[in-house]
Amino acid sequence: MYQLEEETEADWWEVEALYDLCFAPGRTALSSYRLRDGVAPVAALCLVLRDGGGTLVAVIRYWPVKVGGQPALLLGPVAVHPTHQGEGLGGLLIHESLAEARRLGWTRVLLVGDAPYYSRFGFAKLPGVVMPPPTNPDRVLGLDLIPGAWADVAGEVTKADD
Template identity: 85%
Template sequence: MYQLEEETEADWWEVEALYDLCFAPGRTALSSYRLRDGVPTVAPLCLVLRDDEGILAAVIRYWPVEVGGQDALLLGPVAVHPTRQGEGLGGLLINESLAEARRLGWERVMLVGDAPYYSRFGFRKLEGVVMPPPTNPDRVLGLDLVRGAWEGVRGAVTKAQA
């Protein structure tokens, strides 16, 4: 049994510790972190999943970005504690947060990740969308939350304007 909740300020250190456990050292040097730097998260979409003892099992975060002057969500990172991997918790967080993003009126979401994993959620390679270097363009994926939302959207991914 798991409890799904919006991430709070009190969760911050624990969430960061899980990201440190799940990702390689230097994760904050990745190009996606430059887009997040100094920009608040989209709080209603940043979720924590705890077991019945209150132990953090999985997390997901989102940030606003702009692509060619259009608003988009940047999904990630999503992390599942190594002892909980294979239980479908990452998929649960992705599906729940995408449903909430639709409900909140977001039109498009993107991420940098593995197409074989994220394609099951409907993500596909984005053509003409350029992440800051160094980013493998084959890993820049997008999902329409509204039909056709990525059509004609091209250009550099930049920080969201306040």
């Protein structure tokens, strides 16, 4: 049995510890982190998943960005504790949070990730969308939350407040 909730301020250190465990120590040096620096995450989409004993087992966060001046969500990071990987918990968080993003009126989502994994959720390569370097353009993926949301949207990805 798992409990899914919005991340709270009290969860912050525990969430950061899970990210540190799941990703390389230099994760905050990635270009996507420069887009997050000084920008508040979209709180309603930042979710934590706990097991029956209250232990944090999976997390997901979203951040507002702009692509060619148009608003978008930046999905990530999503992390699952190594002892729970392969149970579908990352997929659960992605499905639940994308449904909530649609409900909240967001139209498009962007991420930097592995196409074979994220394509099963509907993500595809975004030609013409440029993440800050160094980012492999083949890993820049997007999803329409409403049909055609990425049509004619291209350009640099910038902070939401730029």
